[in-house]
Amino acid sequence: MAATKSITIGHLYPDLLNLYGDRGNIACLLMRLKWRGIKADLMEFNTGDAIDITKVDIILLGGGSDREQKLVCESLLGVRAELKSYVEDGGVLIAVCGGYQLLGAYYQIGDDKIKGLELVDLHTIQKEGRLIGNIVLESDIVTMPVTGFENHGGRTYTGSDVKPFGQVLSGFGNNDDKKHEGIIYKNIIGTYLHGPLLPKNPQVADYLLSAALEKKYGLGELPKLDDTLEHEANDYIVKRFIK
Amino acid sequence: MFLRRFIAIIVAKIAYWASVKLFKRQGVTWAGKLALDICPSILKDLSSQIRNDIFIVCGTNGKTTTNNLLALGLEYEGYKIICNNTGSNMLNGVTAAFVLASDFRGRIDCDYACIEVDEASTRRILPHFTPDYMVLTNLFRDQLDRYGEIDITMEILREVLNACPNMKLIVNGDDALCAYLAAAENNEMITYGIPKQVGDSKEMNEIREGRFCKKCGAILNYSFYHYSQLGDYRCSACDFKRPFLDFTADEIESRDLDSGLSFYLREYPSHSGTTFSTGFRGLYNVYNILAAYSAIRTSGVCPSNFQNMLNSYKPNNGRMETFQIGEAKVTLNLAKNPAGFNQNIQAVMQDTKPKDIIIVINDNAQDGTDISWLWDVDFDRLSEVNANNIITSGIRYLDMGLRLKYVDIKAKPVREVRAAIDELLRAGSTNLYVLVNYTALYTTGQLLKAMTK
Numbered sequence: 001m002a003a004t005k006s007i008t009i010g011h012l013y014p015d016l017l018n019l020y021g022d023r024g025n026i027a028c029l030l031m032r033l034k035w036r037g038i039k040a041d042l043m044e045f046n047t048g049d050a051i052d053i054t055k056v057d058i059i060l061l062g063g064g065s066d067r068e069q070k071l072v073c074e075s076l077l078g079v080r081a082e083l084k085s086y087v088e089d090g091g092v093l094i095a096v097c098g099g100y101q102l103l104g105a106y107y108q109i110g111d112d113k114i115k116g117l118e119l120v121d122l123h124t125i126q127k128e129g130r131l132i133g134n135i136v137l138e139s140d141i142v143t144m145p146v147t148g149f150e151n152h153g154g155r156t157y158t159g160s161d162v163k164p165f166g167q168v169l170s171g172f173g174n175n176d177d178k179k180h181e182g183i184i185y186k187n188i189i190g191t192y193l194h195g196p197l198l199p200k201n202p203q204v205a206d207y208l209l210s211a212a213l214e215k216k217y218g219l220g221e222l223p224k225l226d227d228t229l230e231h232e233a234n235d236y237i238v239k240r241f242i243k
Numbered sequence: 244m245f246l247r248r249f250i251a252i253i254v255a256k257i258a259y260w261a262s263v264k265l266f267k268r269q270g271v272t273w274a275g276k277l278a279l280d281i282c283p284s285i286l287k288d289l290s291s292q293i294r295n296d297i298f299i300v301c302g303t304n305g306k307t308t309t310n311n312l313l314a315l316g317l318e319y320e321g322y323k324i325i326c327n328n329t330g331s332n333m334l335n336g337v338t339a340a341f342v343l344a345s346d347f348r349g350r351i352d353c354d355y356a357c358i359e360v361d362e363a364s365t366r367r368i369l370p371h372f373t374p375d376y377m378v379l380t381n382l383f384r385d386q387l388d389r390y391g392e393i394d395i396t397m398e399i400l401r402e403v404l405n406a407c408p409n410m411k412l413i414v415n416g417d418d419a420l421c422a423y424l425a426a427a428e429n430n431e432m433i434t435y436g437i438p439k440q441v442g443d444s445k446e447m448n449e450i451r452e453g454r455f456c457k458k459c460g461a462i463l464n465y466s467f468y469h470y471s472q473l474g475d476y477r478c479s480a481c482d483f484k485r486p487f488l489d490f491t492a493d494e495i496e497s498r499d500l501d502s503g504l505s506f507y508l509r510e511y512p513s514h515s516g517t518t519f520s521t522g523f524r525g526l527y528n529v530y531n532i533l534a535a536y537s538a539i540r541t542s543g544v545c546p547s548n549f550q551n552m553l554n555s556y557k558p559n560n561g562r563m564e565t566f567q568i569g570e571a572k573v574t575l576n577l578a579k580n581p582a583g584f585n586q587n588i589q590a591v592m593q594d595t596k597p598k599d600i601i602i603v604i605n606d607n608a609q610d611g612t613d614i615s616w617l618w619d620v621d622f623d624r625l626s627e628v629n630a631n632n633i634i635t636s637g638i639r640y641l642d643m644g645l646r647l648k649y650v651d652i653k654a655k656p657v658r659e660v661r662a663a664i665d666e667l668l669r670a671g672s673t674n675l676y677v678l679v680n681y682t683a684l685y686t687t688g689q690l691l692k693a694m695t696k
Contacts, residue, residue: 021619149615
């Protein structure tokens with residue numbers, strides 16, 4: 001009998017980056033593994049913990065306030081090299097909101113420039129007025145529309161080679177252009193969407209799980225789950241905001 | 244000027260009367276808006292006539308109950324009070340409270356005003372009057388899309404404290420965020436709190452604010468938590484710690500379900516104290532009572548009838564409000580953020596009898612259009628509350644359904660609240676809890692009231 005598959009999810013700094021229901025993304029990944037009989041483990045790395053990313057298959061970097069984001073970045077820069085090779089090697093990483101901003105070269109707040117992890121070719125500049133509201137995207141990686149909620153003062157600008165996570169159908173997205181939202185680079189998804197993102201977008205959750213299984217076992221196929229409620233909740237937002 | 248004020252008052256009163264009597268709506272904010280549109284100085288004019296003091300009550304949770312207890316407490320000492328007791332706490336609602344209490348000539352005959360104020364609205368309200376006292380109950384995560392972040396709320400309050408240097412602060416000393424905010428400004432500060440750990444509080448996986456010292460950024464060490472971040476804290480690096488508490492609640496005993504709780508309220512430096520008992524449940528109500536009492540005492544009034552007031556106080560605004568519908572006892576309770584909801588679940592757990600639960604979640608502007616906070620609530624604990632059926636309802640009933648699905652709790656999504664209640668009552672429910680967020684409160688309350696007839 002084949003050994004049971006297992007996936008470990010690493011949650012970076014839940015003590016600092018835990019705004020906007022990030023726990024929901026973790027719960028969603030864990031449950032969707034469990035329902036499929038795949039062993040699911042969670043490792044939380046809090047401030048001060050040594051971060052060993054060789055043990056994890058999916059990394060989640062969540063959102064926090066500007067002040068907390070700064071603290072996080074300072075400690076993350078210490079493991080930047082490891083993170084860089086994890087990502088370049090096809091490691092799966094989902095970064096939401098503040099975590100998304102940290103992927104880039106810098107996040108500029110007034111005269112203060114917070115150095116980022118430089119994992120993806122992007123940078124963020126905080127501007128007057130926050131971009132807040134429900135948002136709907138069309139993304140190449142899934143067939144369903146992607147729905148969520150965005151709330152950010154930073155405007156993110158991406159390099160020309162960086163693929164967006166999706167095209168904005170309703171809402172703002174990366175910046176005031178209202179065109180693109182988030183990024184996809186190798187097996188990283190960076191996005192402003194919380195709400196949280198994954199429960200209402202089960203295909204995105206499965207995209208991450210599948211990529212992680214593919215990398216670990218060479219086989220990313222996932223058994224289907226009953227996602228009726230997920231589809232209904234997603235569809236409600238689409239119908240409400242796409243006229 | 245006089246004419247303008249006269250017209251404003253007449254129009255507002257008629258508008259209020261019409262919306263309540265004819266359209267069965269709340270009508271308070273509309274009345275306030277009309278009055279301000281017609282006479283922009285009306286709030287200033289009317290509030291300046293308060294004979295003694297103006298209290299405002301701010302903080303994420305407990306504003307309405309604290310403010311109502313404060314107002315009623317003063318009323319029991321024989322004073323005349325203005326109070327925005329419907330919980331309409333933005334500029335229009337506050338204006339309406341004064342306008343509706345004035346006579347047609349724009350005269351107010353009141354000793355005190357007790358006004359709960361939405362934190363973000365303080366900036367718009369306080370130019371109209373300067374309060375003598377501010378009660379600050381707590382700062383939790385709430386409706387992030389409206390405020391940005393908790394830091395922004397603190398910044399707004401800091402500005403207000405700065406702009407009103409003579410306003411005395413009555414703050415919850417168990418909340419590191421409130422205590423820091425108060426201590427950092429020059430306003431005179433009185434504190435209240437629960438000094439010792441209560442019972443064997445089960446370790447909860449709550450999301451807590453204020454893990455870090457606002458003064459120096461180092462980790463705060465807690466010797467215990469009451470709930471959320473409320474507890475006994477001390478900075479690991481600097482001298483910031485829970486301040487000396489001027490008013491304390493000790494010997495907290497929660498008795499069986501229907502008789503509520505009692506505690507010993509002590510006042511420093513005199514050390515004098517009294518035991519109070521109440522029909523309320525939940526530790527958060529100890530804070531509410533303590534806050535109201537501290538505010539009354541700080542203003543120099545001796546609340547000798549405070550226990551009588553507590554005896555007569557019946558929550559009638561969806562704070563554990565009960566309705567008898569046929570054989571069924573239906574309890575309505577408001578919870579609009581993670582801290583409130585966790586406390587709510589705790590209160591439901593104290594009732595060990597079999598029950599059914601409806602959770603109603605809306606995402607209107609006043610609720611906060613971002614409902615991601617649902618995922619910060621420890622809903623997994625609903626598996627321990629002895630619930631036969633759980634229904635999710637309201638505008639975002641599907642999201643609420645998903646929230647429960649991902650902690651493996653079975654729930655049925657039913658969009659309309661009325662249909663959800665009917666379904667469970669028809670199925671023979673005798674003990675039904677309806678947990679609602681803000682904009683669902685009024686309509687659900689009206690619905691339940693109508694069903695008792």
